[in-house]
Amino acid sequence: MDIGADEAWTNHCLDESLLKNYSQSMHKLASQFWDANNKNDPSSCRISWITYNVLKYFQEDYFHEVVREKSLAEKFIVNWVDNNVICMPEKPFYLLDVGSCYNPFQKYLPFKVLPIDIAPATENVIKCDFLLVPLDTKLNIFKNVCQTLPLSSFDIVVFSLFLEYFPSPLQRYKCCEKAYKVLRPGGLLVIITPDSNHASSNSMLMKNWKISLSSLGFWRIKYVKLTHLHCMVFRKCFLEQIPKSWLHSLNITNNVKDLITIPQDSRNYNKIDKTPKMLEKRDDYMVANLFSELTNI
Numbered sequence: 001m002d003i004g005a006d007e008a009w010t011n012h013c014l015d016e017s018l019l020k021n022y023s024q025s026m027h028k029l030a031s032q033f034w035d036a037n038n039k040n041d042p043s044s045c046r047i048s049w050i051t052y053n054v055l056k057y058f059q060e061d062y063f064h065e066v067v068r069e070k071s072l073a074e075k076f077i078v079n080w081v082d083n084n085v086i087c088m089p090e091k092p093f094y095l096l097d098v099g100s101c102y103n104p105f106q107k108y109l110p111f112k113v114l115p116i117d118i119a120p121a122t123e124n125v126i127k128c129d130f131l132l133v134p135l136d137t138k139l140n141i142f143k144n145v146c147q148t149l150p151l152s153s154f155d156i157v158v159f160s161l162f163l164e165y166f167p168s169p170l171q172r173y174k175c176c177e178k179a180y181k182v183l184r185p186g187g188l189l190v191i192i193t194p195d196s197n198h199a200s201s202n203s204m205l206m207k208n209w210k211i212s213l214s215s216l217g218f219w220r221i222k223y224v225k226l227t228h229l230h231c232m233v234f235r236k237c238f239l240e241q242i243p244k245s246w247l248h249s250l251n252i253t254n255n256v257k258d259l260i261t262i263p264q265d266s267r268n269y270n271k272i273d274k275t276p277k278m279l280e281k282r283d284d285y286m287v288a289n290l291f292s293e294l295t296n297i
């Protein structure tokens, strides 16, 4: 029976032991295997990649991006006034790590981190369902549970291996919309999503993500395909009309909320053969291979 994404999500969230089990396994996989294998190399470690690129933006590229936005404003005939530019943020940069699991950014001193997760794997992570948590003027945490997140407050929002957790593109879109609201103008949304295929095989998908996020007021300033990951940095423009005008110039107006798709979305689960099968030796090899592929995430 098809129950739809929202009901599927509600049912999933009710199963606390399943959520906990997942995040603890994820913590173990990331800290005991991936971190040990990738030696903090930004060309293979997602956390180092994010840290390197975010610091480069705030410490070297910030004004270059402001100049670029100003020239785009001229191109799309959007009214630009110089006091659009709010002062450049200073260290420590305020980072919201959504789906943090085990707070992997805590060791980086340039960040003041708020790590949130629907099922924290460690005690220093705050419990919060990002999809449902209300926004307000202030951060409100009660008994290690986040009650409200503050609007226009963060320099950086990180979605690392997070969006693909949701069953529908619309839920992913709502998360990006929320990230837009909690970011300061000029702030960054960093998205990391897994994919071990060649860069060209899902390039259309990534282009659609760019379109969808542009409709919210983000401008993509960096995109890199690593062996097993797509890594993207989106900047919250001072003027949301700029990315929206870009979309308008391409005649893109429809379905922008349904474009954050992942390869699993197009799988027809009704057609999958559900008759129980005996596991064979070659199934073990297949699973082992799958994980060895991910050793340098």
Ligand SMILES: C[S@@+](CC[C@H](N)C(=O)[O-])C[C@H]1O[C@@H](n2cnc3c(N)ncnc32)[C@H](O)[C@@H]1O
Binding pocket: 019, 022, 023, 026, 030, 046, 098, 099, 100, 101, 102, 104, 116, 117, 118, 119, 120, 128, 129, 130, 131, 132, 159, 160, 161, 162, 165
């Ligand atoms: C694959 S793990 C990624 C952990 C970490 N970000 C990393 O890169 O290693 C995804 C995490 O997202 C969390 N999560 C899923 N849905 C969430 C939601 N709605 N709000 C907050 N966290 C969520 C899960 O509990 C899980 O810990």
